[in-house]
Amino acid sequence: MMKRFVYVLAAGFCFTACNNPKPVVRDILVSDMDSTVKPGDDFFAYANGGWMKKNPIPGDEISWGIGELVQKELYVKLLKINEDAEKKGEKAGPGQQIGDFWYSAMDSVSIEKNGINPLKEELDLVNSAATKADIMTIAARMHTYGANVFFSEGVSQDAMNSDVMAYSMNQGGLGLPDRDYYFNTDARTRQIRELYPHYISGMFRLMGMDTTAADARAVSVVAMETKLAAASRKLEDLRDPYANYHKYAITSLNGLSQGIDWPAILGKMGVKHVDSVIVGQPEFYTALGTIVSSADMQTLKDYMAFHLVAAFAEYMSKPFSQANFDFYSKAINGAQEQHPRWRRALDAEQGAIGEELGHLFVKEYFDATAKARYEQMVENVRNAYKARMEKLDWMTDSTRQKAIHKLMSIKKKVGYPDTWKDFSALKIDRGPYVLNMLRANQWWNEYGMNKLGKPVDRTEWDMTPQTYNAYYNQSNNEIVLPAAMMSVPGFKDAELDDALVYGYTAASTVGHEITHGFDDQGRKSDEKGNLCSWWGWIDTVQFMKRADVLVQQFNKMNPVDTLHINGRATLGENLADLGGILIGLDAFKQTESYKKGEKINGFTPLQRFFMGYSLGWLLEARQERIARQLLTDVHSPAKYRVNGPFPNVPEFYEAFGIKPGDKMYLPDSLRVHLW
Ligand SMILES: [Zn+2]
Known part of the structure; x- marks a missing residue:
């Protein structure tokens, strides 16, 4: 698939336009640190280790970090929307669908009583196959x-x-x-x-x-x-x-x-x-x-029956959902216990009718002024990238022109969609729960098929506004940044200084997504979103040679057991991380706070930028989950999204006095010189 969902685990929107940061009383950067670690040896542990020591992974989680804390706040808001809808008991419209979905998902008595029965008709069909x-x-x-x-x-x-x-x-x-x-x-x-x-x-x-x-x-x-x-x-x-x-x-x-x-x-x-x-x-x-x-x-029928039941086990009685959990969540990902039912119901609902929920969510919880601020940040980062492209010594002028044209053509979608999907044809009732999920899947299948032969709807969103994530869509040459990205657990915008915000959001989200337009895949499509070789031959050779340095760096990293990061498979994400840091930092250098250079709680703006970026990746994961990630995910584990790119950024050495002998030190000849 051309579209890549980019799981930016912990890059909430949190910037402030404030040019005069006040002394910060509660400083999330300082309170998360582990000052027993040398920044040049393991920056991730230096910046985040204090928090990780104080916050072990809860039993029902496979990872725990700032993204999960943001998610936790979201769950509270979404829970209230659902409970209110169920109580209201509307007879039609989105309120009816949300309320009845919630009722069916929480009706554990009926779910246990029904067992596998709601799927019996489909299973009988599988078993009736004769040829x-x-x-x-x-x-x-x-x-x-x-x-x-x-x-x-x-x-x-x-x-x-x-x-x-x-x-x-x-x-x-x-x-x-x-x-x-x-x-x-x-x-x-x-x-x-x-x-x-x-x-x-x-x-x-x-x-x-x-x-x-x-x-x-x-x-x-x-x-x-x-x-x-x-x-x-x-x-x-x-x-x-x-x-x-x-x-x-x-x-x-x-x-x-x-x-x-x-x-x-x-x-x-x-x-x-x-x-x-x-x-x-x-x-x-x-x-x-x-x-x-x-x-x-018989084997074909067994294979199909198994996949049918496994696909819906989560929405069926305890023996089925438990078996599904024990294998996929526990054995593969390392979770110790199942999430409570209400939490699992919210996750399922997100997949079924998430945008409908999002419509209510932004009405109640999204601050519209944030949208304008965020859009401005995109422009600051975009202009920083443009300035960098203009100075690149390895790129020919003709490719440079096209790259800049593509960069300036990137569309931005911020907060929530202008038009909302219409779920009115989807029948949601008070149960069985599993059939609500089955019909929702049918709705999505039809929704996709109905697009065939029609003009492309470029206004569509592939994530809901309440998703804590963002993506670059190659076919539309666009970055999409949902509203939920704008929350930081426990802090208001005004409490956050520019350095933190530029590291945390401009680098790790905005810069990251924009750089995807020029990563190993993104660079192969043009400003209109079509695959097309607009790169000169010399530029391609240069790009691959320089990107290959990053591949080799990541191939050496060994997060768990004998398993290494797959440098080739993760190249696009690692390039986006490195590019995001470089252009996010360039954009930060244009701010008054950077220019003033005032320390906050003992740290310079430059230092706080790197600490802010690391806060975006504050995450501890179970060994099982890391191992699964290494085999299935094009994103490197969180720690390596900090310690991987930083040694390639000259200002990192300057900010923390990194010297030969420090574990993260790389001589200039071994660093990536791309953007
Ligand atoms: Zn990405």
């Missing part, structure tokens, strides 16, 4: 409600022509988080792989199978999934947008997978008004044909 053609027809139906077996697919802008919506088919169908889980030989991954058939077997037993049959059939399911995994590309091999773009006429798709009638399957999933589709990984689809045609019917 391979039936299997694929039912698989198509499962895709329409979010149980994505065998492959993955969806509607998005065409990477080659952003004015057109395209239907894409990609590798998928795995129950483990990534293909590497099926093959890696380190102890941690092996252990998860060994648990997986037990988890599947447990689900089969809950569905009424006896233990012997459940165990044997789970093993067959894993064996078949392993074949799908073997045919799947590695995380780093999914980054090249050209290598993952293959246009096929729908009529020619039958030649792709032996025995699968794709035109019929696509029709059943709701694909319409297009005569071609984009296949990301054709060799996967060729293998899929062979795998399905050679598998026995």
Whole structure:
């Protein structure tokens, strides 16, 4: 997919236009520090270690940091919106949907009593399959409600022509988080792989199978999934947008997978008004044909039944949700206990009708003046990047012109969308809960399919305003910064000095997202959002040579066990972090507070900028979660998003007197010189 959701865990909006910072009484930067650590040895621990020592990860969390604290405040607000809606008991409109969703999700008596029964009709259908053609027809139906077996697919802008919506088919169908889980030989991954058939077997037993049959059939399911995994590309091999773009006429798709009638399957999933589709990984689809045609019917049905139940286990009775938690949250991510029901209900609702909730959220909680301030910060950071591009000695003038043109064309979306999605066609009632979720998935499938053949709606948001995150969308050449990014737990804007704010927001969010337009993927599309090689040959060689220094730096980092960061897979994010720091700092240097140079609580503005950036990554995660992240996520673990880029920033050495011999010290010849 061209669009990358950028999980900026802890980069809340918090800047102030205040040019005369008052002495700060409560100073979040100073109170979080661990002054027993030398800044040049481990800056992340120096800046954040004090907080981490005082705040162990709660049992129901897999990580704990400033992002979670912001989220905690959001949950309180969202909870109130839901409880109010349920009490009001409106008979129609968004209030009815939110209130009834909440009722069904919190109605644990009915949820426990119903068990798996609400899914019985769908499970019976799976078990009624008599032929391979039936299997694929039912698989198509499962895709329409979010149980994505065998492959993955969806509607998005065409990477080659952003004015057109395209239907894409990609590798998928795995129950483990990534293909590497099926093959890696380190102890941690092996252990998860060994648990997986037990988890599947447990689900089969809950569905009424006896233990012997459940165990044997789970093993067959894993064996078949392993074949799908073997045919799947590695995380780093999914980054090249050209290598993952293959246009096929729908009529020619039958030649792709032996025995699968794709035109019929696509029709059943709701694909319409297009005569071609984009296949990301054709060799996967060729293998899929062979795998399905050679598998026995029982294994195919078991695989589908398992995925159906696993997809909805979270919304069913305790035995199902507990088994799902024990494997995915506990074994894979290290959580110790389940979140309370109200919290899980809010998470589910966010995925189902999040924007509807967001509409109410911003009405009640979003300060409109923040929007204008935030937009101004985007312009300050953009201009800082422009000034940098103008001075780059490795870039040719013709590529420089185009880069600046793209930079100045980046659109910004701040706070909340101007138009809101209309969920009125979605039926939400007071239960069963799991069927509300199933119908919500169907609504989203139809919502996507209805975009095909129509003009692209460039006003759309792919995150809700209450999401604590941000993204760069390559196809629209835009950065999107939701309202929730503007909250800082426990502090008001006026309490935060410019240095903190420029590190915390301008660098780690605004600068980060803008730099994505020029990372290893983003640089391959133009100002209109189309894949297009606008870079000169010499510039490309220079970019790759310079970026490769960062790849090598991250490949050496070893966050847990024997697992290293995948420098190639995380390159785009690491480039965005480094670029964000450089241009966020340049923008900060234009402020009066920087120019005045007054210390606050003993720290210079420059020092506080780096501390503010690190505050944005204040996060402690369980070892399991870090290990999972290394295999599945294009973002480096939090600590390395601070300690990774900083040694490449000259002002970091200046600010803290970093010298040869300090662990983070890098001689200039080994630093990245890109932006
Ligand atoms: Zn990013």
